[in-house]
Amino acid sequence: MxxxxxxxxxxxxxxxxxxxxxxxxxxxxxPGAIAGQFASSITPVRDALNRLTxxxxxxxxxxxxxxxxxxxEPLLHDLYRWSEQLxxxxxxxxxxxxxxxxxxxxxxxxxxxxxxEAPAQTTAQATGRFFAVLAQRSGNCEHAGAVxxxxxxxxxxxxxxxxxxGADDAEFDTWIDAIEADDRRGLARAIGRYHRRRERxxxxxxxxxxxxx
Numbered sequence: 001m002x003x004x005x006x007x008x009x010x011x012x013x014x015x016x017x018x019x020x021x022x023x024x025x026x027x028x029x030x031p032g033a034i035a036g037q038f039a040s041s042i043t044p045v046r047d048a049l050n051r052l053t054x055x056x057x058x059x060x061x062x063x064x065x066x067x068x069x070x071x072x073e074p075l076l077h078d079l080y081r082w083s084e085q086l087x088x089x090x091x092x093x094x095x096x097x098x099x100x101x102x103x104x105x106x107x108x109x110x111x112x113x114x115x116x117e118a119p120a121q122t123t124a125q126a127t128g129r130f131f132a133v134l135a136q137r138s139g140n141c142e143h144a145g146a147v148x149x150x151x152x153x154x155x156x157x158x159x160x161x162x163x164x165x166g167a168d169d170a171e172f173d174t175w176i177d178a179i180e181a182d183d184r185r186g187l188a189r190a191i192g193r194y195h196r197r198r199e200r201x202x203x204x205x206x207x208x209x210x211x212x213x
Contacts, residue, residue, distance in 0.1 A: 010040050011048040018057050018068065019155045021212055025071040029058065056153050071209055076157065076202045083150055084195040087131060088188055090147065093138040124158035127151075130172060160208035164201050 014034065023029065029049060035042045049066045052058040059069045121129070128151035135147035171194065178186035198205065 007044040010044040014048045021156045029066040073203045080195045090135045090138040090143045164204045
């Protein structure tokens with residue numbers, strides 16, 4: 001197989017496993033074992049681990065190899081606050097008329113299919129896509145890139161939020177209403193409520209991440 005194709009295959013497979021919570025935060029990532037699992041040499045695995053380190057999904061420890069970054073309550077508070085600040089920044093920089101695009105047609109934030117019956121994606125995937133669309137509307141590619149990286153770092157967390165908070169299929173309805181009414185202040189308030197709700201139970205969410213089967 002082409003070395004470049006192998007490298008990309010290993011990178012995407014490894015990123016996918018991290019997002020699927022194949023390891024817990026803090027776990028060591030053994031390049032040799034991963035290479036055996038992916039039927040590749042160790043070089044593309046190390047290259048992938050280095051690239052994922054740059055994305056914040058992996059941590060390279062001096063003399064200690066590669067690990068998933070540990071997660072604790074203060075760090076999760078910081079991630080939620082950064083998420084709120086970043087989304088507010090994106091919305092602030094929307095050009096005139098950006099909110100006029102029918103938002104519900106471009107994304108279903110509750111992760112349902114177009115007919116509203118069968119789930120089309122997980123809550124974590126739907127939330128990430130929702131936030132990515134918000135960022136893309138700013139017209140600044142750096143906003144979109146920052147949100148993409150943060151989405152990846154919070155993906156596993158979002159997968160357990162519902163276990164702690166309970167399901168709320170209408171949580172993003174106020175966001176969509178504010179967007180389609182071009183009510184940016186209302187949207188900013190909704191962004192704040194979303195993140196404060198999670199910050200209040202950050203400790204329980206961290207415990208749920210570590211106890212996830």
